[in-house]
Amino acid sequence: MVRIAIAGGSGEVAREVIDALVASKKHEIIILSRNGPGLSNPHNLEWRQVDYEAIGSLTQALDDIHTVLSFVQLLRDPENKAQKNLIDAAIRAGVTRFAPSEWGSRAAGSTMPWWAGKDDVKVYLKQVNANAKVLEYTLFQPGLFLNYLATPHKTSDHLTPLNTFVDFHSRRAIVVDEYDAIMTFTTVQDMAAVVAKAVGFEGPWPEVGGIRGSRVTVSQLVEIGKRVRGGPFSLDTVKLEDLEAGRLTATWTLEAQHHSVSGDEAEKLLKAVLVGTLLSSAKGYWDVSDEWNQLLPDHQFAKIDQFLEKAWTGKP
Known part of the structure; x- marks a missing residue:
């Protein structure tokens, strides 16, 4: 069993992944939210209210977490501060694995400015691991x-x-x-199923985690x-x-x-x-790689x- 924290758990893609994780009956899931559980919590999961501006409280919220899956809305994260603080807090809390808010193309570049934050966060993850690997991560990219x-x-x-x-x-x-x-x-269902299997994968996560339907x-x-x-x-x-x-x-x-x-x-x-x-x-x-296809050949x-x-x- 892995204790998983979902950042941005009220989003649509996040909920698809949460459903797949719950269906696996293998993991403990905690939702991180700025606003608390609100009216919808069909799986009766634990929610932890967080302030992405405060690294100290974020670190405390991640204290017992093994894996963080981020679905932070990039359009609402100016300068990617929320995700960078989440990465810093994960390192301080001793989190083992981290997946940033990717869930699409393999790059954005100047072509998709609304997703430019993805490339920035990739660079940041490489920087924090530059001298030694302090946080294992994968970029889930399903096209x-x-x-x-x-x-x-x-x-x-x-x-x-x-x-x-x-x-x-x-x-x-x-x-x-x-x-x-x-x-x-x-399909979003295949992506969610692969993520649920990847969370329990015993080998090292690939940095680039292409999912090719x-x-x-x-x-x-x-x-x-x-x-x-x-x-x-x-x-x-x-x-x-x-x-x-x-x-x-x-x-x-x-x-x-x-x-x-x-x-x-x-x-x-x-x-x-x-x-x-x-x-x-x-x-x-949008021509993504197939790392997770190779690591999970039975899917x-x-x-x-x-x-x-x-x-x-x-x-x-």
């Missing part, structure tokens, strides 16, 4: 959640359906001229869409240089938005997310064709 290709239909318990630049519902896609990007798609090119994905949806897809082609200049020349943009962002901020973010996802795909940032991942056929059968 894009396959569930999003079923939008607007909900295919998991907690994840909000969000559309992408390949829109199965409206049978359309935006492609980058001269770039047939390679994408990794993993399916690896396809955008053109292959469009072909799957044609078969699954029973008809052609309309294609908008955009140029890399326009995207790099922040220009979106496609005839449509993203529509579904996350509940944590609203109003004018949401409209700006939707355009930025679409431009950034297209750019990052062209640069190969059977959902196949992209079968998942999408089931999600769209009988749907208009």
